[in-house]
Amino acid sequence: MILKNNISLSFLCFLFIALSVNSQNSTIKGYKIRGENVIFIFNVNDYPNIKNNGDTIDDVFVSGEFNNWAKDQWRMNKVNDSVYKLQKDLSIFTSDFDWEFKFIVNSEHWAEPSRDFKNIVDARDYKGQKLMTYNLKLYSAFATDYGNVTFKLKGYEDAEKVVLSGTFNRWDETNFKMKPTEDGWEVTLQLRPDIYKYKFIIDNHHWIEDPQNPSKVENEFGGFNSVIDVQKNIEFRLCDYQNAESVILSGDFNDWSEDTYRMTRVNDCWVFNQKLSGGKYHYKFIVDGEWIIDPVNSVKEYDNKGNVNSVCMVK
Structure with missing residues (x-):
């Protein structure tokens, strides 16, 4: 494997x-997915309606279904006179397969995609009627x-x-x-x-x-x-317990076993790697028989018995 x-x-x-x-060849425009990040890319040369209008570009924003089509939230960073980029963590997106989006320049001009772009879709109004323009699509799964x-x-x-x-x-x-x-x-x-x-x-x-x-x-x-x-391989790590004799990882991914996932001492920390599917998992550490939540993970939830558990989100 x-x-x-x-x-x-x-x-x-x-x-x-x-x-x-x-x-696999790709002609997708407007973004790339690299590792755990989505990189939105605006190149003015791809959008004649922006390039030919003669205006100086002061700012470029990304607007789409993922941010409720906000026109002034996702400001892009200028790379040079033609290219702007914005990097976002892939985990902030939902598990949907695709999202429609566009670039908006100077807070008023929508960059209109070409029909030659592979990842375009007909733009529609709130009634579902086709407009005379296109939106770009971001795909979370791609070849x-x-x-x-x-x-x-x-x-x-x-x-x-x-x-x-x-x-x-x-x-x-x-x-x-x-x-x-x-x-x-x-x-x-x-x-x-x-x-x-x-x-x-x-x-x-x-x-x-x-x-x-x-x-x-x-x-x-x-x-x-x-x-x-x-x-995805998830590393669970517990530090500052150098004097512990035994640390065990327990959670709903191993039916809260108290002896299966024995963590390994690595320098001043205890470490265990586990492959997990996408989703939400609850877990705790057992340090010399004492159950504790993850001290460096602020995300935690109560279970149906009133116990507090740490939460791991895999996306």
Whole structure:
């Protein structure tokens, strides 16, 4: 198994499949996702209506569904006379697959995307009626050379086209086209930690589950969807307990076991690494038999028994 950016892929039954890299070309405009960050990129040369109006650019903001289309909250940083950038933590976004957005210049001019952009969608008014302009789309799942999950389908060499479809792209039937290989088809995606359902579409109409993946669930059509669990490596660390003889990590991810996850002493801290799917987890440390919350984690919640637990969010 190949790990990339501390993210791994496993079946629900914890059987892991190998990851690999393939080549994907992208003409997506307006942003890049690198590691745990979204980098919004405005290049005035991509927007003739801004470049040709002759105005000096004083400021550029990002406005979209993720910030309720606010026009003055997400100010971008000037890189040079043509390019502005803004970096945001990917974890602040919801688990939705996509978000519409645009750039607004000098607080009044919307940068209008070209029809040549791959990631455009018709802009609509509040009644759902199409306007004569486009919005950009940000996708949390996308095909890339540097993705963390490779889907492979062996055989079907005579097929004209194979597409990957799943909950990570709202079962879109066209977006993730697979590339032919010597023994079948494959595509590499960048996916956030979560549990996903998926299928392969052969020549537009033949939907099949992944024959190499034994993990599957029944769907509403009487068939089955394949299931993968994309996990992220989380490091739990407890410091300033150098004199402790034993420290154990316990949480809802291990059924609150009191002896399974024994932490390792590393210099002045106790450390344990655990792969987790996307979601919210409660945990505590057991120091020489005494239960304590994480002293450096301010996020905590009460459980149904009135106990206070630390909270770990995996996104």
